Amino acid sequence: MGIFKENTSQNGVGSLTILALVERKGFFDTPIEFLKGVGPSKADVLKKELNIYTYGDLLRHYPFRYIDRTRFYRIGEITPDLQYIQLKGIIVDKQLIGEQRRKRLVATLQDERGSHLELVWFQGIKFIEKHIHIGKEYIAFGKPNFFNNKANLPHPDLELVSEAKKEFQTALQPVYSSTEKLKLFFLDTKGIMRLVYNLLEQGANFIDEDLPEAPLEQYKLMSRRDALIQIHFPKDSKLLQRSQARLKFEELFFIQLRLLFNKQIKKRLHNGSLFSVVGDNFNGFYTNHLPFELTGAQKRVIKEIRRDTNSGMQMNRLVQGDVGSGKTVVALMSMLLAIDNGFQACMMAPTEILATQHFHSISMMLKDMPVKVELLTGSTKKKQREKLFEELANGELKLLVGTHALIEDKVQFQNLGLVIIDEQHRFGVEQRAKLWQKNSSPPHILVMTATPIPRTLAMTLYGDLDVSVIDELPAGRKPIQTLHKFENHRLRLHGFLKEEIAKGRQVYIVYPLIEESEKMDYLDLMNGYEHITKSFPQPQYQVSIVHGKMKAAEKDFEMNRFKNGETHIMVATTVIEVGVNVPNASVMVIENAEKFGLSQLHQLRGRVGRGAEQSFCILMSSHKLSSEAKVRLDTMERTNDGFEISEVDLKLRGPGDLEGTQQSGVLDLRLADLAKDQQILIEARRCVEQILEEDPMLNMEKNKTLRIYFEKKSKREITWDKIS
Template structure:
């Protein structure tokens, strides 16, 4: 149960003054449904109202606070609503009008009575050489001068939500915020000279100078650390729970692995052997394995995953490989089948498409233990999927799944399933901690022998006809070509339209050798087009980013990415990784439309300079910040509101260490800091972790 002290923070935003049903929807879209969400929405700018010039000395475009006497009101003509309402104001140095559009006469006469003094504050605009102020931000009686905020924080907005209403709601939220018990270690807090939680929250919303808006200001750094600590503590509790559930030692005798190694066209790399040694040690221990295998594009993760599964099969148990899409699951099954056959291992495939008798037969053979390795999609989670003895689960492209699904899959194995998670998206170390702090990590940093570097070139879209000719020459030699269409805003439908348009144009040039795949096609249609591309019936594949992950066609040696400036670095790297998978020399053409912004320019430059996915991932984090890096909303990655992982990476490392220490010394959170730490977990909605405590 959420502690009562937090109830005011989890009230709906509609409980705040000025937030009616219309604005509630906008606030919810901008920040979230609760008062706490609004308090995590920190200011991004400052307005300084301390400049107090006379009218004769005001300057165009600046914010000024003036003491004036109200003069003549000039309402617009009755029939012309487009003319503004003017109120003339003056001081001993001159006069100027205040301009109001769509104004209510009674309101203005009440706020600005003729002949009286008022303090007005707002932006000065010069019109035909003379100053005016349109819709002053503040109009205050001189005796209420204290009500005028001299330094005013401004917030990021969404269309239709006025700054004033948002400021008012946030200030009301701050007044309701309770003073919470201190969860930070006193020595750590003192070392950083951080205020208490409530003082930090208030200071972050009432900045006094531009430096207070920076991520390293004491108030913001303190709040960021709180959020990071809640994330790391929750992961540490999940990790402890997973480790505490008894595993069982799994040790293969190597006979199946030796058969597969013989059948492989290449020897394992040093990095693959090192990762396997770490996996073997985990599997042989009496604790459940939970390991992340990070490999750059084409570094041979799947072979490592297969070897790990074979250990389980050698020990008389079963293994499963789960992929995020049907294309990938079928591709894994097709790629692993000959290797399994060479070792006499029974492999089967289960996706949502298998129905009726075929599905029943697979499930029956799985339950009886006749199937050694099952490859599938989310369908493996379904209740009717029962293994005789699942000892090893390999999850591919983990960033598509969250922590809950990891727990769910482990539950399939009864006596202690080992889990190996694989990702071809190199993840910066800081993000590895936030998303996978519950796991041990192995990295594959070498490519298998024989892989050639990919020649990456930047080409202006003005030279499109040259690119089409280059594609024609490549196709004439028997090469296969990917042509990836641009991301259009955040719209799947527009992406598809762009792909269909390009498909039409290229079909006109190359006829039936062109195929099309996009996210709105049925799985069977996509698979059919991919099969024709793999067989060579189609040599040019026009696609949206559905081909980003895992599609493997060794004969494909040319990749064209249209509007490359619109893609993130990680995505460009993943797409480029679809070529260069065979022995042939490969080329990646990044087609850009100018003018290109600074960040996009930096991205394209990095792509040209390096193929190292880990270097690219660190650069991507630096350029874009963590929020966008893996598309957090879709990916099971945590989304941070107060912490900026590129700016707060040192705080993250400290939170990781602190969380580990807390869980080692006080695993059930019963010690002196425990009540405060539980409050912290609830504050950042990490309630799930509290269920893992004996007394939670």
């Protein structure tokens, strides 16, 4: 593309102003309104609709696909299965047809063989009609439509052959995401393409390299300038692939650099409280009150935590453990270690159900020990709160479990030494930061998740944390048997459930909906409850029902009936996904299992298999299954390994939904795909590790660009080193 060659001229309006702005702010941070073709109104709609505020934002608004513009079809070659076609011909006729409200513009295009095709417009016809000239040669591009077996081209892109040769000469034409509001400002895909073109024509020479020479040479990466040109206006598919590889590497490289550099800074700047004593609370619990033998994995993780908390540096550790792997015991022993060393500890869970579950589990394990534990949630009464706040501030209360209520300003600790955050992805960055700042010196941080995280996602989301994995189930636990059944097995299923209940077991039956939906043809919770109560009649069988629309007191009442063995079956929505622990429940039936995501299916399955008896998960579905639903159900039948399941889930869904990553503040990928670009991520992380090993503070001249990157970022963003 010749016009993007090195040059010193400026083609934009007010080039001196642009030059001054670029020098002062930097090319990528120049406000979008200074770009040729963007005035205040267009700038405003770009900001609101696409979050495009600067030149850099526009350049990083990458095309989501490309259209091959190298081939010209003949009119006789058009078939209904063609997605897009490009034609060249002369306009031989144009006319307005129809009444005022149903008026359409029809132009007739004749190709070199004399065949004719109608080009049709229903909107903007006055404007378009003025710009179509009979006898002129045009290029028409669009999606063909067939009416009465005759092809036409509705609302095609139309441009004179003479003008088309002058701009946007690219074999693969970019297609950009747009919105209806943007189109009102002529910012459809072609309008955005024109802006990007203007920007690159005006400022391609201002695009400096941001990667050091080492990775550029080692991985034979295209320059940043060339990559940005080729991703928007690729000369061919090979150059497009090279540009994408370069920009993906850059994106993942800087995420890893931010995480690993900040990890170093944390360790340098923040001295951790010393937990050097293994005292009466820890030893007493381990020797006399441990409810079961620790697994090798639990012992290994506790050793890692002890090593961290006795290192003199602040611990920032992620503990991954599948459902039922015994993370709560590890958390409790870590908190007892803090108490033995004169510190307080707290544990924050994302929901009241889960916080209450943790509180009851910990209270039960500590019932014969002189350690006081309290619960703080939104439901805690005012009088109880005031007493709790007082005991927390004077140090009498050593261990507190709660929800996000823990981050309230009124919650003041005397000496907080350890913070445990359960299911951290459900909390925003700022919420976690508030808890982090509850002490004058930073407490140790232990993050726990029962959602197994694929390796690539863990490297990206939690790359600044040390990672521990509890990969063993407690002794005596039998693997859950998972079976996929269809509606014609319903009678046999009910017979099997009655057999399990006769053995003294209990059953969960989970539905995806609360009320009927006209759009969805599968059973909902209420119909299911009615059906179950008919098939399992009173007084022989007792059935509970729990769903999200119930009042908290009603929900607790029904859950407690089930926990206490007063009901045999709990019919529920996914409200029981976390926070319900009934070891006597041996069967999980998931209705319309094809409607659930893999991670949700795995979490639900984890509600059973908590006792010594054989447990079962029955996945009920219709015979009509999409290929993706079939993969999900087959995966559940094949394996109980949460990490294997998470890898499949990542490939099916992508990273956006898996870990609440959109609100995590870390994962903001414009181009890279963690499911497809695992190797690029691994190489990018390895490269960052090599750079930081040689130059921990990025002081070397060859790493100057990276130092500048952090200086710029620190001016714009929150202080990441204060957030775990």
